[in-house]
Amino acid sequence: MTAATQTRVLPVAEPRTKVPQSPAKRRDWLTALLFLAPFLVVYLVLLVYPLFLGIWISFRDWDLMGGDYGWIGTLNYQDLWSDPVFWRAAGNTLKFAAMTVPSMTLVALLLALAVQGPGRIRAVCRSIFFLSSVFSVTVVTLVWAMVLSPDRGLIAPVVQFFGGTPFNFLGSPTWAMPAIVVTTLWWGVGLPMALFLASLGSIPKELYEAAELDHASRWSVFWRITLPSIRHTVVLVVVLQIVAQLQIFGQPFLMTQGGPANSTRTLVQYIYETSFRDWLVGYGAAMAMVLFVLMMIFSMLQLWLGRQGDDQ
Amino acid sequence: MAEVALRGVSKSYGNVDVIHDVSLDVGQGEFVVFVGPSGCGKSTLMRMIAGLEEVTRGDVLIGGERVNDTAARDRGVAMVFQNYALYPHMSVRDNMAFGLRNIGTPRPEIDSRIAKAAEILQLDRYLDRKPRAMSGGQRQRVAIGRAIVREPKVFLFDEPLSNLDANLRVQMRTEIARLHHRLDATMIYVTHDQTEAMTMADRIVVLRAGVIEQVGAPLDLYERPANMFVAGFLGAPKINFIKGRVAASQGNEILVELAGGTRLSALVRPGTANPGDAVTLGLRPEMLQIALDGPLPGRVEVVEQLGAVQLVYATLADGTTMVAELRDRRPPAVGADVRFALGPGIRHVFDARELSITLPEGDHQ
Numbered sequence: 241m242t243a244a245t246q247t248r249v250l251p252v253a254e255p256r257t258k259v260p261q262s263p264a265k266r267r268d269w270l271t272a273l274l275f276l277a278p279f280l281v282v283y284l285v286l287l288v289y290p291l292f293l294g295i296w297i298s299f300r301d302w303d304l305m306g307g308d309y310g311w312i313g314t315l316n317y318q319d320l321w322s323d324p325v326f327w328r329a330a331g332n333t334l335k336f337a338a339m340t341v342p343s344m345t346l347v348a349l350l351l352a353l354a355v356q357g358p359g360r361i362r363a364v365c366r367s368i369f370f371l372s373s374v375f376s377v378t379v380v381t382l383v384w385a386m387v388l389s390p391d392r393g394l395i396a397p398v399v400q401f402f403g404g405t406p407f408n409f410l411g412s413p414t415w416a417m418p419a420i421v422v423t424t425l426w427w428g429v430g431l432p433m434a435l436f437l438a439s440l441g442s443i444p445k446e447l448y449e450a451a452e453l454d455h456a457s458r459w460s461v462f463w464r465i466t467l468p469s470i471r472h473t474v475v476l477v478v479v480l481q482i483v484a485q486l487q488i489f490g491q492p493f494l495m496t497q498g499g500p501a502n503s504t505r506t507l508v509q510y511i512y513e514t515s516f517r518d519w520l521v522g523y524g525a526a527m528a529m530v531l532f533v534l535m536m537i538f539s540m541l542q543l544w545l546g547r548q549g550d551d552q
Numbered sequence: 553m554a555e556v557a558l559r560g561v562s563k564s565y566g567n568v569d570v571i572h573d574v575s576l577d578v579g580q581g582e583f584v585v586f587v588g589p590s591g592c593g594k595s596t597l598m599r600m601i602a603g604l605e606e607v608t609r610g611d612v613l614i615g616g617e618r619v620n621d622t623a624a625r626d627r628g629v630a631m632v633f634q635n636y637a638l639y640p641h642m643s644v645r646d647n648m649a650f651g652l653r654n655i656g657t658p659r660p661e662i663d664s665r666i667a668k669a670a671e672i673l674q675l676d677r678y679l680d681r682k683p684r685a686m687s688g689g690q691r692q693r694v695a696i697g698r699a700i701v702r703e704p705k706v707f708l709f710d711e712p713l714s715n716l717d718a719n720l721r722v723q724m725r726t727e728i729a730r731l732h733h734r735l736d737a738t739m740i741y742v743t744h745d746q747t748e749a750m751t752m753a754d755r756i757v758v759l760r761a762g763v764i765e766q767v768g769a770p771l772d773l774y775e776r777p778a779n780m781f782v783a784g785f786l787g788a789p790k791i792n793f794i795k796g797r798v799a800a801s802q803g804n805e806i807l808v809e810l811a812g813g814t815r816l817s818a819l820v821r822p823g824t825a826n827p828g829d830a831v832t833l834g835l836r837p838e839m840l841q842i843a844l845d846g847p848l849p850g851r852v853e854v855v856e857q858l859g860a861v862q863l864v865y866a867t868l869a870d871g872t873t874m875v876a877e878l879r880d881r882r883p884p885a886v887g888a889d890v891r892f893a894l895g896p897g898i899r900h901v902f903d904a905r906e907l908s909i910t911l912p913e914g915d916h917q
Contacts, residue, residue: 446637449604450698454651455625464650468641 291532298525304516316526326527328502329510332417333531336506337485339421344481345474348429352436353466366437373430377490384423385410385495410496413503420491420504427491428484432477439473440466475546482538486531507531554615554628554705554738555580556601561610563596563762570596571762573610578740578755583732586742587749587785588759594742595710597759601740602708603627615705630699631708635715636691638683644694645679648701662701669697672731689720696731709741713748725751746786750774758782775898775913780832780906789837789863791900792874798829804911806901808833812869814847818899824909825901831909832902837863839897840876842884846893850874855883866890 298316301309320326355365372380387394388409396406409419443466451461467474489508492498498505507527515524556578563571571593578584586594599605601612603624611618619627639647645666652662670676673693683691692712699707709728713721729752732739743749749756750770758765758773758781766778770786777783783791796816799809804819808831816833825831840848842864850866853873862883864876876892884890900910 444635444637446633446635447639449602449624450631450633450637450639451650452604452624453602453629453631454698454702455654456650457654460654464642465639 294525294528294532297522298529300522302522302525304519304521312522316523319523320526320530325502325505325510326507329505329507330530330534332503332505333486333488333507336417336421336488336504337482339418340424340485340488341478341481343421344425344428344432344485345477347425348432348477349436349474351429351433352440355433356437356440366433369433370430372427375427377427378494380423380427381491381494384419384426388419411500413500416492416496416500416504420488420495423491423495424485424488428481432481435473435477436470439470443469472546475542479539479542479546482542483535486535486538555582556706556738556740557611557613557616558597558601559611559613561597561600561612562608563593563600563605564608569762571600571608574762574764575610576757576764576767578738581736581738583729583739583741583752583754584757585749585753585755586740586757586759587744587746588765589785590744591761592759593762594744594757594759596762598631598708598710598740598742601706602629602631604631628705629708630702630704630706631710632692632695632699632712634711636683636695638691638694638698640683643680643682644675644686644697647683647694648698651698651702665701665703666697669700672700672734673697673727688716689724692716692724693727696728700731700735705738707737707739709739711742711744714743714745721748728752747788750786756786758785776908776910777834777900778908780834780902780908783834783900783902783908787836789875789877792835792837792840792872793902794833794835794868794872794874795870796831796833798825798827798831800827801825806831808901810848810868810870811872812849814849814869816847816894816899818901819911820901820909821911824903830904832906834900834902835874835894836897837875837877839895840874840878841893841895842876842878842880842890843893844891846891848874848892848894850890850892852884852886852888852890855886857883864890866892 299311299313301312301315303309351369355362355369375383386392390396390406390408390411393406395409399406407415409415447465447469448461451465456464487508488506489512492504492506493509493512496504498509508531511524511527511531514527515521558574558576561571561574562569574597576584586597588594596605600607601614603619603622607620612620614627614629639650642650648666648669649662652665657665666679667676670679673696675690675693675697678686678690678694683694686694692715695712712728713724716724725748728741732752741748741752753770755767756770756773757767760781766773766782768776773782774786777786780793784793794810796808796810798806799815800807801820804822805817806820806825807815807817809815810833818833848868850868852864852866854863854865856863856865860879862878862880864878864883866874866876868874874892898910898913900908903909
């Protein structure tokens with residue numbers, strides 16, 4: 241074999257990611273890197289670095305004022321294992337997510353189905369249902385604390401009208417969490433609804449016309465046409481909701497401060513209190529890692545489930 | 553199988569009228585093609601028959617029954633959509649079975665109908681595939697199969713071939729025509745392609761701006777167009793229109809003087825043209841020949857060699873572009889001055905309102 245044929249063969253065998261050797265290609269590569277640089281810098285500084293810093297801190301005895309008392313190995317994680325408040329908070333967080341994610345997805349889908357399509361009334365309803373999303377958590381919790389209040393709330397007079405005794409939802413270990421779930425639904429339903437609306441709008445209307453000619457009932461149309469068509473959006477909404485709801489903090493912190501009797505204390509609140517009230521940043525970082533892994537597992541699971549059936 | 557009738561059907565969206573007072577009878581087992589340019593209302597008309605659009609005025613009858621207030625599903629029609637509208641998450645088999653299951657057809661019956669349709673359409677091997685794993689032509693066949701298994705009274709096709717490439721379109725055209733003969737079903741077919749209309753239809757309905765311009769068998773419309781629109785819409789290459797003036801008339805025969813002084817004779821219905829009237833001659837490309845003593849002088853602009861025929865585009869004295877379809881392997885060169893003669897064929901004459909005043913063929917002496 242001559243040298244000439246060898247050089248013709250070589251470029252094919254080269255890996256694609258290797259830095260190009262010719263000056264022109266290298267210039268292209270540098271240009272590409274230059275355009276990517278702003279993103280990469282932000283990504284590295286604000287995401288990758290803190291993540292690894294967090295992991296590193298979680299293995300140290302570290303306090304808020306910067307006092308680093310050294311490497312303690314997995315001691316923080318061992319402490320977690322025997323911390324009843326942590327387990328309670330983790331349980332509360334999972335319970336909250338388990339209540340919120342399915343109901344949020346369902347309510348958002350039902351609302352989207354109800355307000356999709358032409359007509360002025362529907363357009364107004366779309367705006368109204370989305371409107372609550374723009375309020376800050378402070379406003380939302382204030383409004384709902386007032387709505388749920390046993391003496392001057394919206395629900396109390398109704399209960400009284402039917403001869404009942406007004407009930408203090410936020411003061412009940414059983415009902416405080418559901419009350420926070422309802423508040424969260426009211427606040428957060430706008431975005432998933434908008435996602436569902438976009439997805440519903442992209443289903444070709446001929447499919448519905450064909451289904452009409454095929455004698456499909458409304459139920460059958462929903463199960464066989466609408467739902468399969470928006471399956472990816474359902475997965476997206478569920479993943480976004482899991483990630484968001486496992487980080488629940490503002491609503492219980494402002495409405496119940498984690499009470500009554502720790503019944504609404506969530507992981508993020510416990511992380512916040514441990515790190516910034518008790519100054520135990522190392523311990524807080526260890527908890528944050530657990531939450532991170534938890535969110536990742538659920539998201540991956542959902543994405544994996546969502547992909548099932550795609551390749552048939 | 554059933555006949556379809558439209559009685560004074562109109563359709564308005566708000567103040568905009570899109571269909572004006574259309575009346576039409578489609579016989580049992582007939583293949584009728586609605587043809588017209590984009591936006592002429594042909595699809596809307598079909599969708600009103602299907603029940604997917606409401607009828608503003610007038611009546612739609614299927615099998616003699618008024619169906620204006622009958623839901624689309626209960627009209628006994630099956631429709632093949634332009635973009636196929638296959639259920640993407642169902643296999644081919646389920647796509648075809650869906651409608652039958654919904655009306656509670658017994659399982660063995662469903663299976664036998666699907667097997668029969670699959671055999672007719674050569675889909676046997678693809679029954680368990682999803683639509684996305686199929687080519688455009690296969691998808692179109694599935695869409696047709698979905699209509700066949702329903703055994704509808706009327707088949708409706710809404711531009712079913714316009715998403716296919718040219719070869720496949722020709723192939724599917726013959727398949728649908730064959731299917732019609734085999735099923736002997738009433739079929740209404742919408743297209744903007746005059747070739748599809750000419751080749752497939754028992755009768756063609758030419759629509760323009762929501763109005764029926766003419767209804768008739770393909771050859772009838774080709775040979776006896778009611779007006780310039782129909783004459784221009786059917787036939788490829790397009791008919792040549794040449795403006796002129798009646799120079800003399802005697803009985804059925806008139807002499808039309810064209811720009812440049814050329815005089816051509818034509819036959820018209822008695823009393824429809826007087827000397828001095830502006831008329832338009834319509835000459836089909838295939839009746840034009842090149843001859844040394846031809847009456848129509850022109851200059852060759854473009855020659856298209858199609859193998860069997862040659863299309864010669866030439867400019868006449870008044871600037872009109874004319875096309876002649878020749879069967880001469882040695883067409884004139886571009887830029888050559890030639891003379892066109894008129895071979896056998898109908899010389900169409902249209903009056904100032906663009907309506908045909910040509911003497912019908914049977915009335916020629």
